[in-house]
Amino acid sequence: MSKAVPAEKRASAKPTINDIARLAGVSKKTVSRVINQSPLLNEDTREKVKAVIRDTGYVPNPQARALALGRNFLIGIIHDNPNAQMILNMQQGILEALRDTEFEMVVRPVDRGSATMMDDIRSFIMRQRLYGVVIMPPISENDEIARLCRELGCRYVRMGSARLDDDAHMVASNDRDVVAEATRYLIAQGHRRIGLVAGPHGFRSARERREGFESALAEAGIRLPRNLIADGQYTFESGITATESLLDQSPPPTAIFASNDEMAAAVLYTARERGIAVPEELSIVGFDDTPIASRVWPPLTTVRWPIVAMGRSAALKLIRGLDSGDDEGGEPSTFLSTLVRRGSVAPPTRTD
Amino acid sequence: MSKAVPAEKRASAKPTINDIARLAGVSKKTVSRVINQSPLLNEDTREKVKAVIRDTGYVPNPQARALALGRNFLIGIIHDNPNAQMILNMQQGILEALRDTEFEMVVRPVDRGSATMMDDIRSFIMRQRLYGVVIMPPISENDEIARLCRELGCRYVRMGSARLDDDAHMVASNDRDVVAEATRYLIAQGHRRIGLVAGPHGFRSARERREGFESALAEAGIRLPRNLIADGQYTFESGITATESLLDQSPPPTAIFASNDEMAAAVLYTARERGIAVPEELSIVGFDDTPIASRVWPPLTTVRWPIVAMGRSAALKLIRGLDSGDDEGGEPSTFLSTLVRRGSVAPPTRTD
DNA sequence: TTGTATGCGTTATCAA
């Protein structure tokens, strides 16, 4: 090919694989092998090329790689989560794992109410040729999405409150266990009439937390009257309504476990509104350890799950999937949440 | 689930521009012209090709376009923001603008303390060949980053509390005005000793809010003693310290304006800790209208800025930059924040 | 162990 047409390349132009090959006196393919860490390469050649790459500051063009490989170096994060802090913590964990790799993170909020949600996700994955996706709760509980990912050949990891999938596709917390622990803590403080603000029907996390709550009561031989369970939707507003129905009982509960912090904050808010002293007349336990839990007065006893670590692990599962088929000896799949004890729990001052 | 969807979407058989050209009986360049809305095209040809595109469900491959064009269809969002809700609202606004376009959003948190921050941003923009970036406060106040974007030929829009750049590169709120309004509201309630929890030095938003506060006091002829100004860092913890120093004054203020909600929550927290009744003994005003403002008791009077609309506008400024050189008659650059009155303000019960 | 030729899906050049 003649060099009549192309103009003299500017010194500032980004070097390409051709420049490296020319400067190192090898073919492009050899440079490509160095980049992709091919095992069959003479060490001297490898070092020579590496030196040129260092000197020139060469970085492979991700778009060209994406085109040639038929897939992009993008990790998607799919969520329909109202909890901003959780999403950001997850993003932080994922980005920690992606730091110093060629991957970038793209975010896609979805609307579970939308009729086109599955198609949206499909075109998101297809168009961007995503390398993999991390699916956040509660949308992660939707098995359809996991099936779609498999169908499209897109790696995925789901985050959730229980094991919904095999180890390679899951980072889970032990919601049931830790809620049982939290409930035992309330019982140990002397509480017997304990109310539950449950999460929405159909949410696995809601079920896990409820079952943990119920199992701890059963284990202590405490009967749970039906009217001490109020349904919530994980929102502050629904928490208000649920709390009102609990506090209207006679006698009212001396403690309430709310299935997330939003609703726990609503319990506290409602108690204040009614002039009920917390924790003296009413103890409260939440779940998530979002910032709000530590910013209200009194600060809320709650459950903290290691979301950043889960995000990091989820991303590593995705990008490590390259070399190791299974995940044994790799990233953990279950993460232990812990009870954080703050000022919203005290022994009951009233006994019935 | 999505069986009604046209079968062309199968992963195995994605049509390419060649397929469209063959089916339409034209060259690929002509198809390319249709895709890119080239003006010099026979209408009949255009319609014919469009019909084939519709029928096949053809979608151009973004990776190939990125390679050929030398730039990607990605909008970056750069932030170093501790306020999760603000980031998510911004993301929502940007995504609303990007919906039904070929653009995707990629998120990049940065660490202003890091020595490599500028290099991180540079390589982020260069490697991904970003189409444009939205820069969130407070990092948006850094003029170096704007200069870097210009140098790299990357479009950018900054979000901030004041106009730091020209219209095409800025979405700003009127912090100074609205804080003056909030302060006048406190004065109208009868407050004279009003404390300020200021934001960090060097933050433009902190300066704007402080100046709005001071101007309203000056305008009412109220002298602001030096010891009624406490420095904060926009964090809850710093708000605690600042509030303590204010409440230790004698006499203490009857109202406090905190430069963001995190610190306003800290004011409330500290007041509760000391048994000071809010709003009877102490009125509180915050800024941001984050979820926490409406979830504490009493709910906080605060300033709400239209972040979703600002995000939408920022993204539109970026992707509209194509056809219209200037931004006249286009997206607005200034957005009006509003005072949200809740229960944390009341007339003072004590007069000095 | 290394190189050559070709493909990935699109856009740009320039001639028809």
Add this chain to the structure above:
DNA sequence: TTGATAACGCATACAA
């Protein structure tokens, strides 16, 4: 107004 052909930067088969 349209089309043949060459980029774009990298990876893979297949040779050497």
